[in-house]
Amino acid sequence: MSTRFVLIQPSHAGNVGAAARALKVMGFDDLVLVKPRWEDVLTRDETVERASGAVDVLQKAREVETLEEALQGMTHVCATVMTPRDFGPPTFGPREHLAGVAREGHHVAFLFGSERYGMRNEDVYRCHAALRIPVSPDYGSLNLAAAIQVIAYEWRMALGGFELPPSPGPQAADAAAVAGMLQHWEEALVAIGFLDPAAPKKLMPRLNQLFNRAQPTPEEIHILRGVAKAMAEAARKPKP
Known part of the structure; x- marks a missing residue:
């Protein structure tokens, strides 16, 4: 299974760089440009700047003259559209369609049209499916790079996603520290x-259970001991 992102006649160099960045953060690196506006688009300053470190994706990217060249080896082609086309392929939300595609093991290509006029009907017709990103009915204008990021994310999730590293939670104080703090509190509460x-x-067994559930950190134990000390000192002060 392989994944390719195809930009048809992209007109803004910055979007090409942002597309490379969007692909890299989702673990993809096969980017093909069909007749881009700029012949040197992959090395232009704006492109490299917007790639934000995804220069390796730009270096691997290819420029071709026809969509046929861009789709060589692909077995499932998805157009991205704002509105369904008459006589075109069925239109789906990305999430509902891509889960099934992932199970079938296709070589998948995602097509994105020009920023100026989107995808041509004849390009949409050659696709197996059209993907429409659910957006607000009041404003559905997505920047090209933003649309690529959404599709790349949904496809990565359909493929199983990335396992997030475990978050190192705060270190809980050990039982001896909790017991010492409780003894300090007992003395203060008596005072x-x-x-x-x-x-x-x-009272004390219940407080013991309370702090066991709370799992205070060593720093928090230090604060609680400070509270107990302040209570005891206040109790020893002579009353006016």
């Missing part, structure tokens, strides 16, 4: 008259 040591009932 302020909140806890009667002759009849403690279940």
Whole structure:
């Protein structure tokens, strides 16, 4: 299975660079330009700047004269459209269509039309499916690079996505630290008259369970000990 993104007659160099960036962050690198406006579009300053480090994708990208050349080896071709075409391929949302395509193991090409006029009907007709990104009915104008990013993301998710590295959560204090803090609190609560040591009932076991659920960090244990110390000191001060 392979994936190719095809830009038909792109007219803005910056969009080509942004497209390379969109592909790289989703793990794709096969970019083909059909008759771009600028012959040197892959090396123009604006292109390289907008690629933001995805220069390797630009270096691998190809420029061809015809769509036929761009689609060589592809077995499933998806147009991207704003409006369905009469007599054209069926139109789907990306998510609903791409999950099935991923299971079939096709070599997939995604076609994007010119920024100026979109995709021509004759180019849409040769596709197996048309993909329409769900957008607000009040404003559906997507920048070319933004549309490429959405499709690249949906296709990556259909292929299984990337496994995110585990997030290193805060380190919880150990049981000894919690026990020491609770003893400190017990002494402070007695000092302020909140806890009667002759009849403690279940206060301290309940506080123990509370802090076990909270899983305080060592820094938080330090703060709680500071609160207990301040309570005890306040209780020792003579009343006016």
